[in-house]
Amino acid sequence: MTIALPSWVRRVFGDDGGEAIAPADLPSGRKYLIFAVMAFGQFLALIDIQIVAASLNDVQAGLSAGPDEISWIQTGYLMAELVMIPFSAFLAQALSTRWLFALSAGLFTVASALCGAAGDISSIVLFRVIQGFVGGAMVPTVFATGYALFSGPQRAMIPAILGMVSVLAPTLGPTVGGFLTETIGWRSIFYINIVPGAAVTVLSLVLIRVDRPNLSMLRRIDYVHLASMATFLGCLEYVLEEGPKNDWLGDPRIAVAAWVSLVAFILFLERSFRSGGPIVKLSPFRRPTFAFACVFNLVIGFGLYSSTYLVPVFLGRVRGYNALQIGLTVFIVGVTQVASTVIAARLSQRADPRRVIAVGLSLFAAALWLASYITPDWGFAAWAGPQMLRGFAVMLCIVPSVGLALNGFALTELRYASALFNLMRNLGGAIGIAVVNTWLGDATRTEVERLGEALGRPGTHAPDRVADLARQLSSGLGDVSHATLVAQGEFARVVGRYALTSAFNEVFRTMAWIFLCALVLVPFCRPAPPTPASAAPDAH
Numbered sequence: 001m002t003i004a005l006p007s008w009v010r011r012v013f014g015d016d017g018g019e020a021i022a023p024a025d026l027p028s029g030r031k032y033l034i035f036a037v038m039a040f041g042q043f044l045a046l047i048d049i050q051i052v053a054a055s056l057n058d059v060q061a062g063l064s065a066g067p068d069e070i071s072w073i074q075t076g077y078l079m080a081e082l083v084m085i086p087f088s089a090f091l092a093q094a095l096s097t098r099w100l101f102a103l104s105a106g107l108f109t110v111a112s113a114l115c116g117a118a119g120d121i122s123s124i125v126l127f128r129v130i131q132g133f134v135g136g137a138m139v140p141t142v143f144a145t146g147y148a149l150f151s152g153p154q155r156a157m158i159p160a161i162l163g164m165v166s167v168l169a170p171t172l173g174p175t176v177g178g179f180l181t182e183t184i185g186w187r188s189i190f191y192i193n194i195v196p197g198a199a200v201t202v203l204s205l206v207l208i209r210v211d212r213p214n215l216s217m218l219r220r221i222d223y224v225h226l227a228s229m230a231t232f233l234g235c236l237e238y239v240l241e242e243g244p245k246n247d248w249l250g251d252p253r254i255a256v257a258a259w260v261s262l263v264a265f266i267l268f269l270e271r272s273f274r275s276g277g278p279i280v281k282l283s284p285f286r287r288p289t290f291a292f293a294c295v296f297n298l299v300i301g302f303g304l305y306s307s308t309y310l311v312p313v314f315l316g317r318v319r320g321y322n323a324l325q326i327g328l329t330v331f332i333v334g335v336t337q338v339a340s341t342v343i344a345a346r347l348s349q350r351a352d353p354r355r356v357i358a359v360g361l362s363l364f365a366a367a368l369w370l371a372s373y374i375t376p377d378w379g380f381a382a383w384a385g386p387q388m389l390r391g392f393a394v395m396l397c398i399v400p401s402v403g404l405a406l407n408g409f410a411l412t413e414l415r416y417a418s419a420l421f422n423l424m425r426n427l428g429g430a431i432g433i434a435v436v437n438t439w440l441g442d443a444t445r446t447e448v449e450r451l452g453e454a455l456g457r458p459g460t461h462a463p464d465r466v467a468d469l470a471r472q473l474s475s476g477l478g479d480v481s482h483a484t485l486v487a488q489g490e491f492a493r494v495v496g497r498y499a500l501t502s503a504f505n506e507v508f509r510t511m512a513w514i515f516l517c518a519l520v521l522v523p524f525c526r527p528a529p530p531t532p533a534s535a536a537p538d539a540h
Contacts, residue, residue, distance in 0.1 A: 023148040023210040023411070031149045034207050035158075038142040041105050041200040043165050044193060045135035048112070049077065050173025050308075051189050055181040062186055065121035071241070072125045077132035078430060079237040083230045084136030085423045086280045089415035092141055096213035101141055102204040107134040109197030116190035139166075143402070144418040145210055148411045153349060159402030160345035160395070164337055166425075167394055170308055171334040175327030182324055211411070220277030228267040229279060235261035240430045244437035284409065284417040292525045293405035294424040296357065299518045300397045301428025303364055303511060306436045307371075307390060308333075311383065313440075314504050318376050318497055329380045336391030344395040353400035358522045360396025365515035367393055372508040376501045404525050436507050443503035448496060 023031075052059065052073055060070040092100045111131035118124035146158040180188045235257040242254055249255045272282050284290045311330055315321040321329065347356045367390035374382070405421045406414060 023145070024151060026149065026210070030207070033203075034210065035142075035146055035149060037200055037203045037207060038101060038138070038145055039161060039165055040196070041101065041138045041204070042142045042162065043169050044105075044196060044200065045081075045108065045138045046166060046169035047173045047176065048131065048135065048193065049074075049081075050170045051177040052173075055177045055186045055189055058181050058186040059124070063118070063121045063124065069121045069125075072121075073128050075237065075241045076125045076129040078241070078426075079234045080129045080132035081136035082233040082237055082423065082426055082430070084133045085140055085426060086229065086233075086419045087226070088137040088140050089144075089281075089419040090217070090279050091137065092144070092211075092415050093412060094214055094217040097141060097145055097210050098204060098208040099213065100137055101208060102201050104134050104137040104141075105197055105204055106201040108138075109194055109201060111135075112190045112193035112197060116187040140415070140419040140422040143406065143422065144411070144415045145208075147406050147409075147414055147418075148210060156349045156403070157345050159348070159399045159406075160341045163344070163395060163398035163402060164341045166398065167304060167337050167391075168334045170305070171330060171337070174312060175324075175331050178322070178324045178327045182322075217277065222271055222275040222277045222279060225268065225271035225275050225277075225279045228264045228271060232261050232264035232268050235264065236427075237430055240434035244434055244441065248438075280419070281413070281416045282420070284413060284420055287408070289525050290405050290417060290421075292521055293401050294421055295521060296397070296401045296518065296525075297405070297421055297424040298428040298431075299361075299514065300394070300401065301425035302432035302435075303368070303515060304394055304425075305429030306432035306511060307368065307508075309433050310436060310440075310504065310507065311371075311387070314374070314378075314501075318500055318504075319379060329383060330387065332380075332384055333387045333391040336388045337395055340392040340395040341399075344399040347396070348400050348403055353403055354522050354525050356396055356400040357404075357525075358519055360393050360398075360400070361515050361519055361522070363389060363393035364397060365512040368508045368512035368515065372505045372512065374501060374504060374508075376497050436511070439507045439510065440503050443506045444500050447499035447502045450499075 026034075056070050056073065059065070059073065088100065095103070108131055111127050111134065114127040115124055115131060118127060143158070143162055146162060147155060150158060177189045180186075180192065238257050239248075239254055239261060242251070242257075243249075246254055249258060268280075269282075272278050272280060285294075308330070312326045315326045315329055344356070344360075367386045370386040370389065371383075402421070406417055409417050
């Protein structure tokens with residue numbers, strides 16, 4: 001399909017056929033300002049993934065929504081973000097980094113305001129989908145731009161800073177969301193984006209001049225390729241989100257979504273290789289190092305998002321913590337991540353990145369293994385050690401993997417490499433949360449059955465304990481049968497609590513083995529020689 005673009009559109013976007021811009025030749029102060037603005041925009045997009053996690057009950061009550069409906073506030077955001085991340089590379093080349101980032105930040109701000117003003121569950125889900133879609137463009141764009149702006153030792157800090165933002169934002173999200181919800185109200189978790197979002201939009205338009213648009217690409221969009229990608233990723237996210245709650249392929253809707261996702265994926269691959277104007281180029285996978293780095297990022301996303309998800313679930317379901325208490329308990333991870341950023345960056349410059357990532361994977365596995373010895377009484381002090389070790393280890397995983405993945409690409413291909421690399425981390429997170437939810441449910445049922453059989457064997461003291469508790473309660477309740485039921489219910493609650501704790505231990509132990517198995521791939525990642533940013537301007 002050919003679309004004629006009016007001349008005023010070309011003037012607005014700056015598609016005037018001028019000389020190509022070399023981002024590395026910009027003044028140092030300008031480069032740091034551009035990077036700071038874009039990194040902050042990335043932080044806004046990432047923190048909004050989890051900022052509503054601690055406030056879903058309040059949103060549900062405020063909008064009179066059902067438990068199945070409220071989950072779509074998260075699911076809709078993640079589905080839309082997954083679609084935009086790979087699409088952003090095409091849009092950055094067509095519109096320019098300046099206009100893509102400004103439009104993304106501006107529309108994200110508008111969608112945030114609409115979420116805060118939503119009056120029913122349908123409207124807020126729609127606005128969250130828009131928010132996730134437009135916000136998803138900021139994440140991979142800042143990685144590609146950072147690598148285009150800087151070279152040498154300065155470039156080594158890019159994965160450290162952006163890696164810190166990538167893991168700190170989801171960690172802080174529940175804390176910030178819980179605090180705002182309890183002190184102001186749940187709508188404030190969306191309204192808080194308005195001022196910083198508007199500032200990022202304006203500063204993007206004023207500061208970012210790193211490439212020129214190629215609007216002619218908009219006339220060659222392969223809409224079949226775009227639709228197949230959106231269908232594949234959207235249905236996959238739906239399967240991963242709903243599968244643990246609805247018996248996976250045993251549910252007809254999930255089975256249909258899985259088949260549609262598979263067919264769309266096959267069509268997506270066909271169009272990727274044969275289309276004249278592909279939305280996503282898979283050429284970065286020709287480099288074995290990039291492919292291995294993407295596998296590492298998949299594993300890192302699995303561990304990062306799963307562990308970030310599991311700890312608050314344990315604190316809420318087993319310890320009975322509220323949103324603010326959960327946020328304060330997991331906050332220690334973010335503090336450690338900030339402290340380890342500089343260490344990870346320096347190690348990546350001075351040591352073989354494969355050794356650094358091997359140490360990171362090993363320490364992450366050790367942190368998960370320590371977490372597999374939790375008891376029902378674990379609180380802030382008990383969780384501090386495993387969480388601090390995990391926060392330190394994750395930066396040793398992320399920083400070298402980013403360098404392994406993105407070094408050696410010219411700017412045009414760097415955009416696609418960044419988009420694909422970031423997509424793998426998000427997919428790893430989506431797969432991880434779905435898988436650990438399934439493991440947790442299965443392990444809990446198994447532990448309940450095992451404990452029930454053990455306590456029911458002759459010679460155990462469980463029946464005597466229930467009878468003693470019933471006698472104590474009957475003196476206050478006056479009804480022996482009622483007291484017996486209450487005693488049995490209390491005993492079942494205690495057994496269920498210990499069974500759930502044992503299930504968490506099993507899940508953390510399994511995750512630790514996954515990280516140890518990933519070490520097998522480390523020797524095959526041979527670092528590519530970096531391409532100087534100054535040699536990689538965008539040709540127009």
